[in-house]
Amino acid sequence: MIAISACLMGIPCRYNGETVSCPDLVKQCAGYPVILFCPEVLGGLLTPRSPAEICDGTGVEVLKGQAHIRNAEGNDVTQFYLVGAQRAAALLKECNVQLAVLKEKSPSCGLHYIYDGSFTGQLVKGSGVCAQLLKNRGIQLCNEAEMDVVSQYFLEKTNDCQR
Ligand code: SF4
Numbered sequence: 001m002i003a004i005s006a007c008l009m010g011i012p013c014r015y016n017g018e019t020v021s022c023p024d025l026v027k028q029c030a031g032y033p034v035i036l037f038c039p040e041v042l043g044g045l046l047t048p049r050s051p052a053e054i055c056d057g058t059g060v061e062v063l064k065g066q067a068h069i070r071n072a073e074g075n076d077v078t079q080f081y082l083v084g085a086q087r088a089a090a091l092l093k094e095c096n097v098q099l100a101v102l103k104e105k106s107p108s109c110g111l112h113y114i115y116d117g118s119f120t121g122q123l124v125k126g127s128g129v130c131a132q133l134l135k136n137r138g139i140q141l142c143n144e145a146e147m148d149v150v151s152q153y154f155l156e157k158t159n160d161c162q163r
Contacts, residue, residue, distance in 0.1 A: 089133050
């Protein structure tokens with residue numbers, strides 16, 4: 001089973017109530033069962049909501065209790081992100097997800113880069129909280145630009161079915 005950040009598939013769950021639909025991904029997944037999930041909504045955050053960023057580290061440090069996530073008003077919203085990541089990890093485990101396609105840059109889903117906490121659009125290397133937890137749990141991950149990984153996954157599944 002494959003799981004995908006819901007906003008990439010047209011669900012308007014981003015902080016501003018918008019989506020970042022990824023046509024290539026939608027096309028690639030047509031006809032296959034997929035699970036759409038949004039860790040921030042699973043954590044209890046509303047849409048729309050104030051944007052938030054990891055302010056003093058990456059997902060690694062947040063999971064260790066060494067960094068915090070604050071929204072644009074300066075409120076500490078770390079707990080929502082931790083709960084959402086745990087619920088997402090439990091959901092993906094229950095559904096036997098082997099590959100998750102995650103939206104880059106997000107403090108939850110960002111895989112290779114995340115916003116640096118300055119709310120200026122600057123990026124730092126590292127993963128968001130949910131991406132890091134899924135990585136720790138051994139789930140294969142890629143972002144929306146890594147369509148070759150998605151293609152390979154579906155190719156292997158198709159070959160498995162034909163054996
Ligand atoms: Fe998309 Fe993930 Fe942000 Fe939800 S938490 S809006 S799925 S990037």
